[in-house]
Amino acid sequence: xSEITAPSRSAATLHDVAREAGVxxxxxxxxxxxxxxxxxxxxxxxxxxxxxxxxxxxxLSAQATARGTSAIVALLVADIADPYFGQLASGVARGAxxxxxxxxxxxxxxxxxxxTRLVRALRGQRPRGLILAASRTDGPDSVGLDAELAAFAxxxxxxxSLGPDGPGRAVSVDNVGGxxxxxxxxxxxxxxxxxxxxxxxxxxxxxxRVAGFTAxxxxxxxxxxxVVRGGFTRDAGYDTARALLERxxxxxxxxxxxxxxxxxxxxxAVRDAGRRVGADIAVAGFDDISxxxxxxxxxxxxxxxxxxxxxxxLHAAVDTEWAPDPQPLPLEVIVRGSTPPRT
Amino acid sequence: xSEITAPSRSAATLHDVAREAGVxxxxxxxxxxxxxxxxxxxxxxxxxxxxxxxxxxxxLSAQATARGTSAIVALLVADIADPYFGQLASGVARGAxxxxxxxxxxxxxxxxxxxTRLVRALRGQRPRGLILAASRTDGPDSVGLDAELAAFAxxxxxxxSLGPDGPGRAVSVDNVGGxxxxxxxxxxxxxxxxxxxxxxxxxxxxxxRVAGFTAxxxxxxxxxxxVVRGGFTRDAGYDTARALLERxxxxxxxxxxxxxxxxxxxxxAVRDAGRRVGADIAVAGFDDISxxxxxxxxxxxxxxxxxxxxxxxLHAAVDTEWAPDPQPLPLEVIVRGSTPPRT
DNA sequence: ACGCGGGAGGTAAGCGTTTCCTGACGCCGG
DNA sequence: CCGGCGTCAGGAAACGCTTACCTCCCGCGT
Numbered sequence: 162x163s164e165i166t167a168p169s170r171s172a173a174t175l176h177d178v179a180r181e182a183g184v185x186x187x188x189x190x191x192x193x194x195x196x197x198x199x200x201x202x203x204x205x206x207x208x209x210x211x212x213x214x215x216x217x218x219x220x221l222s223a224q225a226t227a228r229g230t231s232a233i234v235a236l237l238v239a240d241i242a243d244p245y246f247g248q249l250a251s252g253v254a255r256g257a258x259x260x261x262x263x264x265x266x267x268x269x270x271x272x273x274x275x276x277t278r279l280v281r282a283l284r285g286q287r288p289r290g291l292i293l294a295a296s297r298t299d300g301p302d303s304v305g306l307d308a309e310l311a312a313f314a315x316x317x318x319x320x321x322s323l324g325p326d327g328p329g330r331a332v333s334v335d336n337v338g339g340x341x342x343x344x345x346x347x348x349x350x351x352x353x354x355x356x357x358x359x360x361x362x363x364x365x366x367x368x369x370r371v372a373g374f375t376a377x378x379x380x381x382x383x384x385x386x387x388v389v390r391g392g393f394t395r396d397a398g399y400d401t402a403r404a405l406l407e408r409x410x411x412x413x414x415x416x417x418x419x420x421x422x423x424x425x426x427x428x429x430a431v432r433d434a435g436r437r438v439g440a441d442i443a444v445a446g447f448d449d450i451s452x453x454x455x456x457x458x459x460x461x462x463x464x465x466x467x468x469x470x471x472x473x474x475l476h477a478a479v480d481t482e483w484a485p486d487p488q489p490l491p492l493e494v495i496v497r498g499s500t501p502p503r504t
Numbered sequence: 505x506s507e508i509t510a511p512s513r514s515a516a517t518l519h520d521v522a523r524e525a526g527v528x529x530x531x532x533x534x535x536x537x538x539x540x541x542x543x544x545x546x547x548x549x550x551x552x553x554x555x556x557x558x559x560x561x562x563x564l565s566a567q568a569t570a571r572g573t574s575a576i577v578a579l580l581v582a583d584i585a586d587p588y589f590g591q592l593a594s595g596v597a598r599g600a601x602x603x604x605x606x607x608x609x610x611x612x613x614x615x616x617x618x619x620t621r622l623v624r625a626l627r628g629q630r631p632r633g634l635i636l637a638a639s640r641t642d643g644p645d646s647v648g649l650d651a652e653l654a655a656f657a658x659x660x661x662x663x664x665s666l667g668p669d670g671p672g673r674a675v676s677v678d679n680v681g682g683x684x685x686x687x688x689x690x691x692x693x694x695x696x697x698x699x700x701x702x703x704x705x706x707x708x709x710x711x712x713r714v715a716g717f718t719a720x721x722x723x724x725x726x727x728x729x730x731v732v733r734g735g736f737t738r739d740a741g742y743d744t745a746r747a748l749l750e751r752x753x754x755x756x757x758x759x760x761x762x763x764x765x766x767x768x769x770x771x772x773a774v775r776d777a778g779r780r781v782g783a784d785i786a787v788a789g790f791d792d793i794s795x796x797x798x799x800x801x802x803x804x805x806x807x808x809x810x811x812x813x814x815x816x817x818l819h820a821a822v823d824t825e826w827a828p829d830p831q832p833l834p835l836e837v838i839v840r841g842s843t844p845p846r847t
Numbered sequence: 848a849c850g851c852g853g854g855a856g857g858t859a860a861g862c863g864t865t866t867c868c869t870g871a872c873g874c875c876g877g
Numbered sequence: 878c879c880g881g882c883g884t885c886a887g888g889a890a891a892c893g894c895t896t897a898c899c900t901c902c903c904g905c906g907t
Binding site for chain 2: 170171218219220221222226229231240241242247248263266279283287308312316395426429454456
Binding site for chain 4: 858864
């Protein structure tokens with residue numbers, strides 16, 4: 162037992178530990194926070210015991226200022242309640258945990274100004290890396306963002322973009338290839354007419370999927386009747402599909418939603434219009450979020466390894482050695498009941 | 505134009521700004537980072553211009569060490585890909601953004617040891633508050649956790665628990681009341697027999713919902729045939745329901761899943777067993793996650809304002825003035841197609 | 848004209864760590 | 878027995894920021 166430890170209002174510091182162990186700050190630091198230097202076993206034990214006793218945990222902020230580098234990775238997503246981003250974030254978090262890093266998360270709500278503001282706020286933490294998962298458009302609003310990102314990069318931070326042409330390192334999947342395969346396979350199933358519910362023009366993910374699907378579908382003899390624009394949300398899918406249905410949609414038409422979330426909205430709109438998903442109006446999506454397994458009919462889609470993608474993004478953000486994947490991750494088409502064979 | 509600014513490998517510091525503006529550190533600090541003291545307009549402008557020019561953003565780590573208090577709130581969830589936690593996290597993030605705080609997130613994967621480790625890691629950031637949303641059990645593993653939480657609280661951090669009897673401030677909903685209402689309403693719909701698929705004994709949320717549902721259902725003349733134990737996941741629901749179905753389940757039985765995620769698993773199991781959800785086996789859940797809207801039949805459930813809950817949790821974590829809600833948030837029963845009237 | 852008070856900028860002492868550098872000590876070879 | 882060298886603990890200077898305190902100056906009252 163040592164002196165009475167006042168139930169302090171602030172956490173134990175390294176100083177406290179050193180005093181308790183009867184060693185210098187330097188020694189305590191070396192023992193507790195990975196230094197390459199050797200410390201005599203007896204000292205080491207004393208320090209460890211003291212730390213344990215006091216419940217000491219290094220103050221990461223102080224560590225960051227002293228070391229000039231933080232143990233933080235920032236993640237920017239459009240909407241964490243969206244399963245797409247949820248699964249992605251899962252992978253990021255797993256990788257961060259393995260690497261002993263902490264993830265801070267911010268939500269853009271798909272608002273460019275907000276995104277700029279958030280990047281600026283996150284920049285304050287001097288994170289090692291910043292993962293941009295909020296599929297953003299390069300509209301006029303992006304100028305402020307670019308400045309923030311440039312400042313971040315200038316400060317030595319690593320930017321990672323999901324998708325092939327964002328700033329920083331890129332982690333991407335083969336949207337074009339996956340969509341092409343999907344289109345071809347659905348045409349082979351007997352679909353002749355398709356409508357695409359896409360997001361805005363200029364959003365690379367959307368554009369690639371539209372292009373791929375179009376190529377695959379028409380290449381196999383199908384016809385794209387229309388590409389309508391919504392967004393990446395369930396409600397966008399619902400509303401867009403609803404408008405489509407009101408204008409009239411022939412039975413047997415296939416509606417391709419740019420993502421599963423959109424496709425799920427489409428399915429609901431179809432049903433609310435009194436039509437049957439599958440038998441009457443076929444629906445396909447993209448991503449294979451886990452919900453797709455549980456809705457009926459099951460949603461035909463393209464499987465994207467979202468968690469894996471998040472994991473890769475994390476590594477792209479923090480590894481010093483990094484090479485872009487030689488080719489984007491290949492994707493797999495999954496046919497379920499929402500697109501029954503049509504013969 | 506001033507001297508040549510080397511494209512530095514590290515971000516601009518307050519020092520740089522002060523030099524650029526030709527003022528002292530103190531003045532620059534006062535201008536840029538909220539101080540009560542007045543600074544002459546001319547100085548203010550100079551500093552602001554310099555900051556703008558250099559793309560300066562305060563180093564939050566340094567700020568935290570200097571001020572002795574961080575702008576961070578930590579959030580611990582079981583699984584961020586689970587829509588329940590996703591919606592919750594949404595509310596937390598929104599509140600944090602409003603309050604100018606940053607959220608760091610960690611994922612327990614429902615593993616008590618991991619949770620302990622994560623709390624320790626998060627503690628390193630000296631967050632203002634720690635929101636415990638990972639519904640944890642108070643098993644033997646919790647002793648390490650309790651020590652970490654105590655240490656966190658001793659350091660002046662505010663702990664917030666979701667649910668009525670965790671450590672720190674509590675933010676909770678009226679699980680008992682909601683479940684009672686649900687049970688009563690379903691009994692009134694004509695259901696006479698129910699099976700409950702719950703999580704482990706000792707998990708308060710599960711216990712409360714079981715107790716409430718039982719009270720409501722039996723109170724209105726129904727009979728609880730069995731309470732089986734799984735977990736809070738979709739797969740737990742699926743597997744448990746599957747076992748139940750293999751043992752035989754009379755048509756007209758109601759299966760109450762402890763959460764929507766579980767109920768969705770149950771629905772899939774029912775269908776995979778060749779039975780019909782609703783007409784044959786009725787299913788009800790709890791939470792009203794957004795997926796419930798899009799599956800067919802719609803899932804009967806109790807609406808929990810998850811995002812709002814997250815928002816409240818954030819405020820419980822950071823507000824100095826705080827009083828527990830006089831009574832837990834009331835909940836609303838939502839009857840959908842998964843429990844058709846049975847007459 | 849002088850003294851005094853108050854307003855506002857600067858100086859410097861922290862905050863909790865890391866890390867460079869000094870210096871004590873022990874061991875070896877000559 | 879002494880010098881040299883290697884080892885390892887400790888002192889102290891950073892890191893980027895905040896803030897208590899000091900100082901200076903201006904304007905006012907008498």
